[in-house]
Amino acid sequence: MISAPDPRRDPPWLKRLLLVAGLGWLGLLVLAPIVAVFAGALSRGLGPYFSALSDPATLSALKLTLGAALCAVPLNMVFGVAAAWLLARFRFRGRQLILTLVDLPFSVSPVVAGLLLVLVWGRQGWLGPWLSSHGISVVFAWPAVVLATVFVTFPLVVRELLPSMEEQGSSEEEAALMLGAGAWTMFRRITLPNIRWALLYGVILAATRAIGEFGAVSVVSGHVRGETNTLPLHVEILHNEFRFQAAFAAATLLIFLSAAAVAGKAALERKAHR
Numbered sequence: 001m002i003s004a005p006d007p008r009r010d011p012p013w014l015k016r017l018l019l020v021a022g023l024g025w026l027g028l029l030v031l032a033p034i035v036a037v038f039a040g041a042l043s044r045g046l047g048p049y050f051s052a053l054s055d056p057a058t059l060s061a062l063k064l065t066l067g068a069a070l071c072a073v074p075l076n077m078v079f080g081v082a083a084a085w086l087l088a089r090f091r092f093r094g095r096q097l098i099l100t101l102v103d104l105p106f107s108v109s110p111v112v113a114g115l116l117l118v119l120v121w122g123r124q125g126w127l128g129p130w131l132s133s134h135g136i137s138v139v140f141a142w143p144a145v146v147l148a149t150v151f152v153t154f155p156l157v158v159r160e161l162l163p164s165m166e167e168q169g170s171s172e173e174e175a176a177l178m179l180g181a182g183a184w185t186m187f188r189r190i191t192l193p194n195i196r197w198a199l200l201y202g203v204i205l206a207a208t209r210a211i212g213e214f215g216a217v218s219v220v221s222g223h224v225r226g227e228t229n230t231l232p233l234h235v236e237i238l239h240n241e242f243r244f245q246a247a248f249a250a251a252t253l254l255i256f257l258s259a260a261a262v263a264g265k266a267a268l269e270r271k272a273h274r
Contacts, residue, residue: 034255040248052249060226061234062253064142068217068230069210072149076206080157081199085191087158088165102158105151113151114219117144121220140222145230148216153206160202161195168194200268208261212254 041049052058083102087095105113119125121138131138138144172194176186192199214232221228229237231254238247 037248037251037255040244041252043248044245048245049249052246053253055246057226057229058231058234058246058250058253061229061231061250064145064228065211065230065232067142068145068149069207071146072153072210073203073207075150076154076157077199077203080154080161080202081195083158084161084165084195088162089170102155105153105155110148110152110213110215111219114148114216117147117151117216117220121147139220140224140228142228144220145217145228148220149210149213152213152216153209156206156209157199157202160198160205164195164198165191197268197271201265204261204265204268208258211257211261 041052083098087099087102108116118139120127121131121144122128123132123139125139128139138147172190173186176190177183181189212232213230214236217230218233218236221230221233223229223233223237225234225237231250235247235250235254238244238250
């Protein structure tokens with residue numbers, strides 16, 4: 001007697017087809033460009049590769065990229081926790097408007113975001129005359145790079161925390177407060193342990209986006225070599241100058257930084273699963 005096929009099991013040929021299609025698509029979109037970057041970076045040997053990496057302009061771009069990320073990520077972590085707490089724990093008029101504003105950096109082009117920052121902080125912007133009168137430079141200086149990075153990465157922490165906090169509810173926090181715990185003790189002992197994995201995951205996503213941001217930073221930085229160029233901008237400038245090997249070498253730094261972030265994300269996911 002021939003048994004009927006189990007509808008809950010996919011046929012083996014379909015699994016193999018999907019596996020080949022998925023791996024092929026990933027290889028075409030992800031693996032092939034990475035291999036091409038490293039092939040171009042090492043096309044003239046290890047000597048020119050390390051020479052390009054040790055170039056003062058490259059080191060300055062790397063320093064500014066990491067500095068902007070180190071400034072933006074802690075700020076977004078603090079304000080992201082505060083915003084997620086507000087949106088998850090309270091219901092009030094205007095809550096939907098705040099949710100929309102949180103998602104605004106996702107829906108607005110980074111180039112438009114950079115233009116908005118220029119209109120506010122530039123010399124002819126809303127705050128520009130006052131800043132100029134006090135000798136403060138924001139646009140076309142490193143503060144504008146930090147502001148642009150904060151703007152484009154702000155939703156990542158909030159959007160990772162919000163579903164987790166809404167799912168957990170507030171019963172444990174209310175119980176701690178009824179037992180006499182202060183607000184800070186309640187946050188440190190109850191809230192933070194419950195959201196730690198979502199918070200760390202959001203921080204990693206924000207750091208990765210901060211390192212690779214191009215559009216908004218390109219508008220506000222001024223492209224001053226050695227001062228306001230981040231690594232993505234430095235790669236573009238080297239490529240436009242037809243220094244392809246140096247551009248590929250600088251791009252490998254971005255790949256290494258992204259790979260470190262992805263490895264950290266995978267480690268956190270394994271721990272959270274356990």
